[in-house]
Amino acid sequence: MPKVVDHEQRRRELADAALSLAARDGLAAVTTRATAAECGWSTGVLNHYFSSRHDLLLAALRRAGTLQGQAYQQIIATDADARAKLIAITESVLPLDDRRLAMTRIFLFFYAEGAAQESEREEIAGFLARWRLVIRSTIAEGQRNGGLDAAIDGEAVAFLLQFLTDGASLEAVVDPATMEAVRSPGFAERCVDTALSARR
């Protein structure tokens, strides 16, 4: 009987291998050859799923987005108060471990690509909009149950917290002083409390 190949699972495995390489050795190390080798497969098999390095990186971007979406859902489902959830949301994005470092590197690549190509720009803009929605919903929930001041401007906080987190993450990839600041104790708390100072 021929072996049944789960194509979706193979694509996911290859995207995960690309993210592992990105975390370990940087994005330049993510070639189709190295990614195939990381899975123990031939480049020929990989070429069946991705027609180019760019296609592979795009799959890795979407995989990172999916994993990040799962991280948001896990945080939202907890019983923590709104401020604690905002801190967890912020920490889930900052490049504090391999998953998040790979995500930052691949998003940085597509920010630069998106500045030139409309389809990639839209992927990034969609990711940013979902992130702000998660922040805004968490603030609105906190304001409904009394955990957060009703005068807090949820819309403004969503932008400010996103800029703080994303600015810090993107800079940390190229600037050791920023990485040190990002990895210092209480950094996410400081970002959240700073952003929450925005009032209507």
Place this chain on the structure above:
Amino acid sequence: MPKVVDHEQRRRELADAALSLAARDGLAAVTTRATAAECGWSTGVLNHYFSSRHDLLLAALRRAGTLQGQAYQQIIATDADARAKLIAITESVLPLDDRRLAMTRIFLFFYAEGAAQESEREEIAGFLARWRLVIRSTIAEGQRNGGLDAAIDGEAVAFLLQFLTDGASLEAVVDPATMEAVRSPGFAERCVDTALSARR
């Protein structure tokens, strides 16, 4: 008598032309051919100054850094109070006109490059360190002359204001909702006041 060519001036003109193209049509439009045409020169002349598109972009990055350094100096030299100077420093970076949009696009390109190449990483890290120094010095001056609260944590504010400004600028290039927020009245003031909430 042979015409005397000012090579430094020519390099600067080409770098300025590259920045004009980056502002008008995006970074993908900055080719050696298009940049030479923008100056009314042949590609051959351009090749005498820059051996590749990458070299040209690097010259444009450094030119943008020099222009930004001049913008900082002009702001620092005014009689405005420290908060007003911080707002002007922030506005001088945000992509609010062609010069600043070109700067954001070229820095975004080199952030992504710098994630892979050490020499470019160092250029970007140096630019970020100078920017934070300008912010910190302005805060220290404001604290000396009484315009700013002595309890403000200048080091933390420098990072926070840089993350807010850079996160907003980089995202604005790929996300229309962010560009709208960045260009709304009072945006730079909000970034500065938000960052200034950081206390020791």
